[in-house]
Amino acid sequence: xxxxxxxxxxxxxxxxxxxxxxxxxxxxxxxxxxxxxxxxxxxxxxxxxxxxxxxxxxxxxxxxxxxxxxxxxxxxxxxxxxxxxxxxxxxxxxxxxxxxxxxxxxxxxxxxxxxxxxxxxxxxxxxxxxxxxxxxxxxxxxxxxxxxxxxxxxxxxxx
Numbered sequence: 784x785x786x787x788x789x790x791x792x793x794x795x796x797x798x799x800x801x802x803x804x805x806x807x808x809x810x811x812x813x814x815x816x817x818x819x820x821x822x823x824x825x826x827x828x829x830x831x832x833x834x835x836x837x838x839x840x841x842x843x844x845x846x847x848x849x850x851x852x853x854x855x856x857x858x859x860x861x862x863x864x865x866x867x868x869x870x871x872x873x874x875x876x877x878x879x880x881x882x883x884x885x886x887x888x889x890x891x892x893x894x895x896x897x898x899x900x901x902x903x904x905x906x907x908x909x910x911x912x913x914x915x916x917x918x919x920x921x922x923x924x925x926x927x928x929x930x931x932x933x934x935x936x937x938x939x940x941x942x
Contacts, residue, residue: 800869801862801878802827809882814843820882823862826855840886 798806805827809820822840829835833852840850862881866874 800875801866804869804875804878805882812843817843817886818882819858819862819884819886822855822858822886823882826859826863 805820805824809818809824812821812825817840821843822836825839825843826836829839833855836855837850837852841848844850862878866878869875869878
């Protein structure tokens, strides 16, 4: 019978630059208004599990919000997965700028249709309410066509 394998002791490792930065700057997570760094900190603290992170974020937000896993994945992709070498000043500067942005980019409150015009999450407010210089063009009637409509039942003869 071969000898039993000895168990290896896991030594504590040095924290990565991103984790260390998030702990130093975003570790006291406030209730209410969150920044992207707070969400990333909660993501790391919840063992990089989307469901736990979404639950923690919705508990911290004041009022109802919808926060989907693909939105968390997008935030993680543009920060933790994109910037691999934060020792570089340019990458750290970009990472810092993204972390300090308000989390409202992904926060969409649930509202009833009577409160506001219906708007899908992919449509911006500018598309629903265009600038004044375009409103006049939208209010003009469309030019009428001088041609008669073609009926689909009647075959059209071509020369």
